[in-house]
């Protein structure tokens with residue numbers, strides 16, 4: 001008897017990318033998209049949610065950079081009519097002002113949204129900003145909870161921040177969602193992300209890069225735990241149709 005193991009894939013929203021990753025992203029994966037400023041991370045996130053909503057599937061895009069208006073404008077430029085899907089509640093596009101919102105409430109919000117809306121996919125833009133604030137607030141929470149004065153606080157903020165990211169990823173893993181986490185890639189640094197460990201926790205890592213001297217853009221699949229893929233950089237362009245990989 002032949003047993004076929006069919007792994008389900010979700011299309012990324014960029015057809016030319018799906019071709020180099022064997023048809024799409026393995027369903028349920030946690031995907032990390034890394035890149036320098038202007039690399040195309042948020043645009044990729046837009047393609048990702050648009051792919052779902054135009055096929056009648058629910059998607060969530062959460063931004064912590066106060067750029068909802070810019071995202072809508074970018075999408076419009078690529079002929080993605082997001083407003084239509086926001087209006088019929090297929091797309092939840094929410095921005096958070098990190099300077100005014102309790103980050104613990106944001107985590108509660110994300111959990112509640114994923115559990116009650118049961119989205120096919122979610123974008124976190126960006127994990128770097130969210131985790132940066134998690135560190136600060138979690139640190140303060142401990143100070144408040146344990147009634148310590150900050151000078152007696154010997155718990156490393158790094159440990160607190162890591163705990164928040166691990167918790168978020170584990171929460172996504174308990175649901176059906178295929179999550180795309182956007183992270184800033186520090187330049188001239190040995191690690192792929194500022195936190196130096198989310199690249200190890202996520203199932204797939206997609207790197208968007210740009211060579212300054214030539215202006216050429218590239219996409220590289222750093223890892224995809226359950227798919228065959230090559231390791232070479234593929235030329236990429238951002239056109240009036242969005243991201244295209246050659």
Ligand SMILES: Nc1ncnc2c1ncn2[C@@H]1O[C@H](COP(=O)(O)OP(=O)(O)OP(=O)(O)O)[C@@H](O)[C@H]1O
Pocket residue numbers: 035036037038039040041042043044074077078184238239240
């Ligand atoms: N209509 C367009 N046509 C061609 N290129 C575009 C268009 N719109 C945006 N771009 C390119 O995309 C870049 C912005 O992409 P995006 O917002 O996805 O970057 P990002 O990686 O999210 O950056 P950041 O880390 O700053 O948020 C711009 O700097 C520009 O080079």
Ligand SMILES: [Mg+2]
Pocket residue numbers: 041042043125
């Ligand atoms: Mg962005």
